[in-house]
Amino acid sequence: MSKKMISGRMVVGLVALSMPFAAVVAEEVDYTKMTPEELAEYLIFEAGGFKLDQEVQEGGTARQRMVQDELQKTCSSIDGTRPDMETLLKVSQQARETITYPEDGIKLGDWKRGRDLAWSGYGFRVGHRMDDHENNDVGGNCYNCHQIGTDRTGGTIGPSLVGFGRIRGTSDAIVKYTYDVIYNSHAAFPCTNMPRFGVTNYLDQQSIADIMAYLLDPDSPVNQ
Structure with missing residues (x-):
């Protein structure tokens, strides 16, 4: 997973390392138009910024x-x-x-x-x-x-x-x-x-x- 900021936008790219030349599928999102709640939801649940399937100590997963x-x-x-x-x-x-x-x-x-x-x-x-x-x-x-x-x-x-x-x-x-x-x-x-x-x-x-x-x-x- 690669991430970078461009003019107030977040570009999230999935890099296929097994390919001769990295193929990047990018989705451009204008996060400046999001509310804090929407941004948090996006970063955690959509952008893959949090490992939701990891186990937590009380049982179950982070999700x-x-x-x-x-x-x-x-x-x-x-x-x-x-x-x-x-x-x-x-x-x-x-x-x-x-x-x-x-x-x-x-x-x-x-x-x-x-x-x-x-x-x-x-x-x-x-x-x-x-x-x-x-x-x-x-x-x-x-x-x-x-x-x-x-x-x-x-x-x-x-x-x-x-x-x-x-x-x-x-x-x-x-x-x-x-x-x-x-x-x-x-x-x-x-x-x-x-x-x-x-x-x-x-x-x-x-x-x-x-x-x-x-x-x-x-x-x-x-x-x-």
Whole structure:
């Protein structure tokens, strides 16, 4: 596969290497006239820019991973505009119905492990090498969107989490709220950009408990 940019156009060529002289079948596409969504669809599904048949760690293929569920379809349909109240309530209800709680109740875990998970983006990557989840913990990648501590720089897409537990306390209501947001963020923030870590089985119950401890435990550096 060969690709090159020409005056705002993408030329995709299939090269027959077995022929004496390479025969190129090219399709010229004016991607400047595409919306971001249309361009993404084209690059992934039509231009062959993504290996859709590769296996993914949760089972199935990369193509299957890209199939949206009902909640995602609802949020995608609003096209970047602010959802109306009916849509917000629908999404929030859908999200709440997916949340499952530990049989022995919600408890805080090990904030030190939670710190490592919050600053790690490891796990479920698609590529030529599969991640080894048996020997390495799957991270929450929290730092990518949030400022968490004062010793490192985090992202600004989401609100700052510095002093999260010190400011909010550790009441049962706050502990449940924190669990819900990590498990399925749309329960509290319909159509948010935050991943749904629990319902997608990206993070297990122990990892959620440990990240919660990092945010809420008074001894955590988050709350110093």
